[in-house]
Amino acid sequence: MLESLTFVVFLVLVALVFDFLNGFHDAANSISTIVSTRVLSPQYAVIWAAFFNFVAAFLIGVQVAHTIGTGIINPAIVENRIILSALGGAIAWNIITWYFGLPSSSSHALIGGLIGAGLVRGAPRYLF
Numbered sequence: 001m002l003e004s005l006t007f008v009v010f011l012v013l014v015a016l017v018f019d020f021l022n023g024f025h026d027a028a029n030s031i032s033t034i035v036s037t038r039v040l041s042p043q044y045a046v047i048w049a050a051f052f053n054f055v056a057a058f059l060i061g062v063q064v065a066h067t068i069g070t071g072i073i074n075p076a077i078v079e080n081r082i083i084l085s086a087l088g089g090a091i092a093w094n095i096i097t098w099y100f101g102l103p104s105s106s107s108h109a110l111i112g113g114l115i116g117a118g119l120v121r122g123a124p125r126y127l128f
Helices: 005-036 042-059 063-070 080-099 106-127
Strands: none
Touching: 005 042, 005 080, 005 106, 063 106, 080 106
């Protein structure tokens, strides 16, 4: 079941939900200063942020994504359940902090979810 194409498609959909929430959650943080100081109108600030978020992957590189993918937990223990758990934890944290108006980072939520899922997956081997 966990290796089936249906589950992988479901996992991709969950990742897209996280991606949407990441933009939804962090967009205000990224443009609030330039809008509140009236440097840019909200419309141009959103266009500016969208453009640079897209272009940054091509100009700056993917070192952060590489670190998250291989440098946080041992890649040998990563499986579909770990990815689903990390995304689920990050999605829940994003919704909770958004609801209560707490500033937080979606990227840090994802890293925390990955660490938590990795600890649960790897801990039984070291504790027992």
